[in-house]
Amino acid sequence: MKTLLLFPFQLNQIYIKELSIDIKNIIVFDHLSFYTRYKFHKKRIALHRSALLHFVEAHKHYPITHLWIEDLDDFYQTYNNNNTYMYYPNDRADMSFIEPLSNVHFYDDPLFLVNRQEWQSLLTKKPWKMDTIYRQLRMKYNILMDSGRPIGGKYSYDGDNRKPYKKGLTFHPNMTFDLDSISMDVIHWTNALFKDHPGEVTTIDYPVSRTQALEALDHFIHYRLATFGDHQDVMVKHDPFMSHSLLSTSLNLGLLTPIEVIQKAEKAYHDHLANIEPVEGFIRQILGWREYIRGVYFMTPNYHDKNAFNHHLKLPDFYWTGNTELNCLSHTIKETISNSYNHHIQRLMILSNYANLIGVEPKELNDWFNTMYVDAFDWVVTPNVMGMGLYADGGQMSTKPYISGASYIKKMSNYCDGCKYDPKIKTGEKACPFNSLYWDFIDTHKDKLANNPRMSMMLNIHHKMDKALKTSYKEQAKKHIESI
Secondary structure (H helix, E strand, C coil): CCEEEECCCCCCHHHHHCCCCCCCEEEEEECCHHHHCCCCCHHHHHHHHHHHHHHHHHCCCCCEEEEECCCHHHHHHHHCCCCEEEECCCCHHHHHHCCCCCCCEEECCCCCCCCCCCHHHHCCCCCCCHHHHHHHHHHHHCCCEECCEEHHHCCCCHHHCCCCCCCCCCCCCCCCCCCCHHHHHHHHHHHHHCCCCCCCCCCCCCCCCHHHHHHHHHHHHHHCHHHCCCCCCCECCCCCCCCCCCCHHHHHHCCCCHHHHHHHHHHHHHCCCCCHHHHHHHHHHHHHHHHHHHHHHHCCCCHHHCCCCCCCECCCHHHHCCCCCCHHHHHHHHHHHHHCCCCHHHHHHHHHHHHHHHCECHHHHHHHHHHHCCCCCHHHHHHHHHHHHCCCCCCCCCCCCCCCCHHHHHHHECCCCCCCCECCCCCCCCECHHHHHHHHHHHHCHHHHCCCHHHHHHHHHHHHCCHHHHHHHHHHHHHHHHHC
16 A cells, blocks of 8 residues: 655645655654754744644545654554655754665655755855855746846845834734634643743744645735835844744745745735835745755755854853843843744844854754744754854855844844943943954954955954954953853
8 A cells, every 4th residue: 555654844735746646545744753853942842733733634535644653663664665655854853764764765845946956066166155046046937037037137136125223113913823723732732741841832823724824925915025125134122023924834844835935925026016125035035045055954964063163152041041131132032932933133143143253152053043943944944053143164155154243233123222231332341242242253263254255344444453452352252251
């Protein structure tokens, strides 16, 4: 009897329909290790479990069952034969999980636009660059193109989507969903089995079914996409979601396909629901960045071990509590704990930036990201954190370290309002630690950064800096790190 085995994140009918094989048995398999590989946030556990059960329930017209694996040896013995069919997962831990199934028929994941074999030829010359891949995919799938040329005359409107924070910003609220009996049972199950995991779960804030995911997509397209672009890099206290789509979980669990999301966003432009700038920026995140980091993950088997700056500091305890006098970190981390979510700039320019400036061991921050976020999978997290966030790969997939002092945070947020520290003061008790930490980082790693053209301006400023000021920065940075 031909059996299709699905991971609990391969939750799309395409996985069933893609195979032109007479499948008699479909099993969505589940195992405790999928919830304990990291000490996952309770909201992640509840969402993933609920989505799995909703998928099985919605596809009862197929011969489908949910299998909780009690005995791994028995599972491997039962299904390690040529009557079993599977799709490759992306995470290395999941690849290891199915390693004993050596006699199974395996297929590439049909929900991605670039298959894993293609990355061998797409990522050759280092440093790798997303823009090259993005342009190729725009042309291949004819997305925002007109007679072979990009609509508007350029491929990226990134420069138009970085407007700073201003008072009075408001955004249309994101879509929420009522709990059904499946989700309520899952919440009870999560709270009973995973009491010591981070966060609290009393509701599920993200789509748990394809029906809900499609509703959330339509809501974003009609009410939030138009305001997504201008302030996508802005951070606002007490508004964690702003105009962000909140569709990453639906994409990563398979509830939505990348191409349908991309095409609906493109249609919104043609239907005059949104201008080219937010539409292109949103599409680039999925068609460009999401595909690109998956390729980077495949092409970097030892990514978890990267540590270009030789950083070894323990992750500060306040990353688990938010109890710090730095407002930007406190607000961001408390939102992580509450929502199991931050948007991309909070992850990059607050959490990763600070960790890099103080010299946190890269793997420690990477593990924290994998633990805390509702949309976390290792294939997503590791290139974003190790490559983009920490530059731990030495520039393999990112053109510079994304670090900053307090001025960037002041410009792009209202976090500095009411903070103990003043972003305009460089040294002294009231000075924002980001300032001294930034210049201490530049001083410490100036030799490694010397050949990076995107760092030349800051290195030149540092070179001309008064020696006494350099010393003051280093002393203040050292004092701050020792106080953590």
